[in-house]
Amino acid sequence: MRIKDKIDFHPKLFVALKTYTRERFMADLAAGIIVGIVALPLAIAFGIASGVSPEKGLVTAFIGGFIVSFLGGSNVQIGGPTGAFIVIVYGIVHNFGPAGLALATILAGILLVIMGALRLGAIIRFIPYPIVVGFTSGIALTIFTTQLNDLLGLNLSDMPADFLSKWALYARHITRLNPWSLLIGLGSIALIRYTPRLSRKIPGSLVAIVVMTAGAYALRHALGVDSVRTIGDLFVINASLPQAEAIRFSPETINRLLPSAFTIAMLGAIESLLSATVADGVTGDKHHSNTELIAQGAANIVVPIFGGIPVTGAIARTMTNINNGGRTPVAGLVHALTLLLILLFLSPLTRHIPMSCLAGVLVVVSYNMSEWRTFRSLMKNPRSDVSVLLVTFFLTVIFDLTIAIEIGMLIAMFLFMKRVMETTSVSVTRNVLDLSSESEGTLSEEKLPIPPGVEVYEIDGPFFFGIANKFDGVMQSLGDKPRVRIIRMRKVPFMDSTGLHNLESLFRLSQAENIRMILSGVNPTVRDVLAKAGFDQKIGAGNICSHINEALAKATEQG
Secondary structure, three states: OOHHHHOOOOOHHHHHHOOOOHHHHHHHHHHHHHHHHHHHHHHHHHHHHOOOOHHHHHHHHHHHHHHHHHHOOOOOOOEEOOHHHHHHHHHHHHHHHHHHHHHHHHHHHHHHHHHHHOOOHHHHOOOOHHHHHHHHHHHHHHHHHHHHHHHOOOOOOOOOOOHHHHHHHHHHOHHHOOHHHHHHHHHHHHHHHHHHHHOOOOOHHHHHHHHHHHHHHHHHHOOOOOOOOEHHHHOOOOOOOOOOOOOOOOHHHHHHHHHHHHHHHHHHHHHHHHHHHHHHHHHOOOOOHHHHHHHHHHHHHHHHHHOOOOOEEOHHHHHHHHHOOOOOHHHHHHHHHHHHHHHHHOHHHHHHOEHHHHHHHHHHHHHHHHOHHHHHHHOOOOHHHHHHHHHHHHHHHHHOHHHHHHHHHHHHHHHHHHHHHHHOEEEEEOOEEEOOOOOOOOOOOOEEEOOOOEEEEEEEOOEOHHHHHHHHHHHHHOOOOOOEEEEEEEEOOOEOHHHHHHHHHHHHHHHHOOOEEEEEOOOHHHHHHHHHOOHHHHHOHHHEEOOHHHHHHHHHHHO
């Protein structure tokens, strides 16, 4: 089989263009322009909050958005910078600078492409929900914390990176609060909140930016109030096409940035596939998860070369696209081109946007991300789920998102193994085997006599490293030694190397004690594992039986 046949890469754009019509284009054109306008304030706000300049957010939105729509596995996915990345990007910029962020993003892109090429798109969906909610809620609280400086107009510089130090700094300087900045920030929040009641076609964030920018301009030039900081006070926006930059790297730098790159990749995969899944539920379409991962990876490889930040699927912008009639990736391409035109021709106007207005936009983003109702409902779940939720949440807030995801995943895996071990059992039967309610093989009797000197051991569940030790414990607890051991494996869906090792150890021990061993009900998957390891030759092909009747008959012959 050729490599290209093994890789699940089927961009939706090329399928959509085969039956594309003028009517479809007009709908996609309108949706794309609206989404581009909606994305404008968010791209600027995410860029600044991430510790880079506002045009870097726009560059990310139009280059990353274009690649995601061009190569992606969803008809309606809109890619770009999102609030989920603010915390991790800000931390990387703070610790490694823009060059470190570029390298970490490229490494994350490579990881995403590898995940897509290995067809891991479906596996990503099985990340425990408490972990997703825990770090999403933690990110939301962290974003809110970072925006208080601009929202309150404290104008503090050299902000500490950690959560607790930020709050301590705010408490010490609360007397520097600027009422004009706070008024503009709260007004922005109110406009975003109540604009949908008047019109769902006009994005509230855009209304807030237009109204509050005009208000701040009037305050500065008509009333002489110049204490409200604007984008132009802090940044110089370059209204031109981005230039490619050389990415410098070394093995040492790559090793230091790999944990951050892994976090970006995992976060991007989760958010993108979650967005695509939500979109499928609305449109009735079905996205290609592996294609989507490859597209997200390609975007994250290319965007940093032009100074951008990590790209992922954006749920809010994707839903805006759907609600305004977008149904093919062409709408996403139009959205990207709209942002490019805004950068080239209208970006000088963005210098007048108040920082407190952008803070208000991000406060609303953080509130929407917080999922506090879901968080509250999960607190009623079993203690294991609650522990994963709280650990992930507090690690995200107090320490670092990278640590939170890694430790949260580890805890979830250990809890999963614990649950599997609790539900998997190992039993021993002598004298009579009750076959009622069983359907293994062709059974003529409900109770099957077991010959003297024969013991039947049944493993109910996967035979992996945790259960293998449990099986050893059962074997060691038995006093009498039988002449024949029958291991029923009809309920063993898979076996790992540790389970195989323990089975081989039991076989060697049985041989040493002159005890015959027979396997019963081995499914094709497990039989293949045994064959590849050569265990079928050691035990003898005749001692691997399809069902218990055959195994007992074999035991009788050998007895």
